[in-house]
Amino acid sequence: MGPEDVAYWMRSSYGLPYVGPDLVMAWERGTMTPTAPELTALAGVLWCSPRELIGAPRTLREHRVTRGLAPEDVARAVGLELNSYLRMEDAGDWHGSDRQASALADVLGLSLPDLIVVTGREAHLADLLRGAVTTRWQAYVRPTAKLLSLDRRLLEAVLQEMHTDYQELVTAGLTWANGTAATDAGDAGRDHLEQIIDHFWPLVQRTSSY
Numbered sequence: 001m002g003p004e005d006v007a008y009w010m011r012s013s014y015g016l017p018y019v020g021p022d023l024v025m026a027w028e029r030g031t032m033t034p035t036a037p038e039l040t041a042l043a044g045v046l047w048c049s050p051r052e053l054i055g056a057p058r059t060l061r062e063h064r065v066t067r068g069l070a071p072e073d074v075a076r077a078v079g080l081e082l083n084s085y086l087r088m089e090d091a092g093d094w095h096g097s098d099r100q101a102s103a104l105a106d107v108l109g110l111s112l113p114d115l116i117v118v119t120g121r122e123a124h125l126a127d128l129l130r131g132a133v134t135t136r137w138q139a140y141v142r143p144t145a146k147l148l149s150l151d152r153r154l155l156e157a158v159l160q161e162m163h164t165d166y167q168e169l170v171t172a173g174l175t176w177a178n179g180t181a182a183t184d185a186g187d188a189g190r191d192h193l194e195q196i197i198d199h200f201w202p203l204v205q206r207t208s209s210y
Contacts (some may be wrong), residue, residue: 001045001046002021003021003022003024003025003028004021006021006024006042006045006046007019007020007021007023007024009045010024010038010041010042010045013041013044013045014037014040014041014044014045016037016038016041019038019041027042036061036064036065039053039054039065040065049066050065050066050068051066054066057114058117058118059089059092059118060088060089060092060094060118061089061090063108063110063114063118064089064108067107067108067109069107069108071085071086071089073107074104074107074108077103077104077106077107078096078100078103078104078107079099079100079103080096080100092120093120094118094119094120096119098149101115101119104118104119112148112150113201116147116148121147122197124147125144125147125148125197125200126196126197128140128143128144128147129144129159129162129196129197129200130193130196132144132159132162132163133159133162133163133165133166133167133192133193133196134166134193137159137160137162137163138156138159140159141155141156141159144159150204154204154207154208157207158200158203158204158207161203161207162196162199162200162203165199166189166192166193169188169189169192170188170189
């Protein structure tokens, strides 16, 4: 189907009279994002699930839509007024309590990494991890454990290994003469810090399986 066909069936079958080919093409190009009702209608027209269109959900709304839940269902399960929940979903800014965050993870089937993302704590986690690998990792065990509600001994093992890996990466260039090797080591260190979250979660999973 072309954009004209998709727009026609969204208008005629799902009661979205404003949807035209230009809007469909904007979704395809990624310059605009469909709302939850639009995404549901688009999935129906294309004979697929919203999850297939979204891919890996990242936002609170995307997780809810891929689970096929209405905002009212999530708000009730979490213990929030509907308007309060919708404001958080629209702004992508979670303000619920720890208990409500736990209920959110249950109703949406969120893994701990997903929960950290949708509740807006990933940036803080990244800052803690960068501090742990670049300075004394021991000082970051307690705040990281509090943020994630993870076992302290598990975090000690993870942070110590991450610290060792980073220090070895950065100091590798110091044994070379000044020049390209040192520059490469510095670039590798910066890249490592930028991708610190990607290093953390696989290591947590691997360490917890021991």
